[in-house]
Amino acid sequence: MMVKQISLFLENKEGRLARVCRILGDAGINIRALSIADTSNFGVLRLIVNQPDTAYNILKQNGFVVDITEVIAVEVPDQPGGLAGTLEILEKKNINVEYMYAFLGTTSQDALVILRVENIAGAVETLEAANVKVLEGEEVYSL
């Protein structure tokens, strides 16, 4: 129930993001979702791609500091209060969300969000018990 997320360190200067995208594009890797957390000096780019291991190796070969982090992908009802309901399920169990971002494309009626939590197994169990759909890595990469 885990999704491999690629995260890498980027300096805040022009052309760096474009360079990452170009490297991945040239390797035939498709970006499914991304988020950038930034400060005035640097940013952390987080990516969900169709081939995480290949992307990791290629970025590493190109000299980036890159890591694979495990996150979970969750379907939330695409309606007002949909996300709130899902987050409240976690909150009740004291599971803290470290960061999250939305997934770009989906096939169902629902929206997809990526969640990074400390206790992945606990979060998955809690969400499933509340009938929230948690996606497998393979499902996400091939969306």
Add this chain to the structure above:
Amino acid sequence: MPREQLKDLQLERLRKTLERVYHNVPFYRQKLQEAGFEPGDLQSLDDLQKLPFTAKQDLRDNYPFGMFAVPMSEIVRVHASSGTTGKPTVVGYTRSDINTWAELMARTLTCGGTTKNSVIQVAYGYGLFTGGLGVHYGAERIGASVIPISGGNTQRQIMLMEDFGTTVLACTPSYAIYLAEAMEEMGVDKNRLKLQYGVFGAEPWSERMRQEIEKRLNIKAIDIYGLSEVIGPGVASECQEQKGLHIFEDHFLPEVIDPVTEKPLPFGEKGELVFTSLTKEGIPIIRYRTRDITTLKAEVCSCGRTHVRMEKVMGRTDDMLIIRGVNVFPSQIESVLLEIGDTEPHYLLVVDRKGSLDELEVQVEVSQAMFSDKVKGLETLEKTIHHRIESLLGISAKVKLVEPHSIPRSEGKAKRVIDKRSL
């Protein structure tokens, strides 16, 4: 030897040295005359401050034999530096100097733990460089079994270490690490080696590097210190307590000076190490500026030795920066980064002046070990580096994390400083 007695001995020997250089070395005669000092003026060791300094350049200017205090017929050995930055600096030894040197190296090795039962592999280079022959003569003086293999030829070094049952390794600390790596690659079982300890010197090395050598070779790593202008190895050595290097003060008079004002500093303060030789005949040296930065301490060591100790040398005045009046060495920043990261850090110090205030920016390449995909983690890293620099140096530096390989590499010595100030 009690310190009062030692001081008397030093004074007597200093007087002889001054007589020798005044009468035999035109360079010193002129320097002393300029300073208005004659050998007879020497009253106490405090008069040392009135004597002129000797710099490396003085040896170069007097290339090759201008600093010698005896005729060539008295010289039995010549050593020289590699001369990578110009003419080499040449030093000469009389028979008595060679004897003294062997005695000092025997002390150095005994300090570390060498006995007549030791098998010592001398992997310092032999030749014009003082390391190989220096250790060699000292080890023979003790009566240890010497393997004079010299530097390089790593596989052979390891084979002999195994087959001859080497107990003491003598080489540069970086070569010790290299040997450890080579053993790991070759699959050598280190438990089968008889190595007990190593004497390492000829380049500055950190405490961290010591820990690495000790762990990887499963030995005790002893720091030894010397430089050819003073005599070679055998100027100072750590004992097994590893709490600073005992300076052999009956032969060399140490001082620590402020590198800028050139004024002597009291014990305990960090500054540039300066040596005056007390017994050398071939090339006596007066107040030689080593460029090495250290601190002297007078307390008696827990091993019982009474000679003054110097701290491990970690920096040189050549790469010292003065920021808001504070002396800053790249090696100090490096030690902070080494504590935090896991590998050798790539960093750059950028100094600029904003208004009337100096600003220091420390650029640090983020390594895999430092990276966190949480912004908070990286900000904590920046803050930690900032705080540690502040507590170590007392100045506030701006820390900037940069991508790997974004700091330019150089083929030789790494460039660590960009000083944009126009002073």
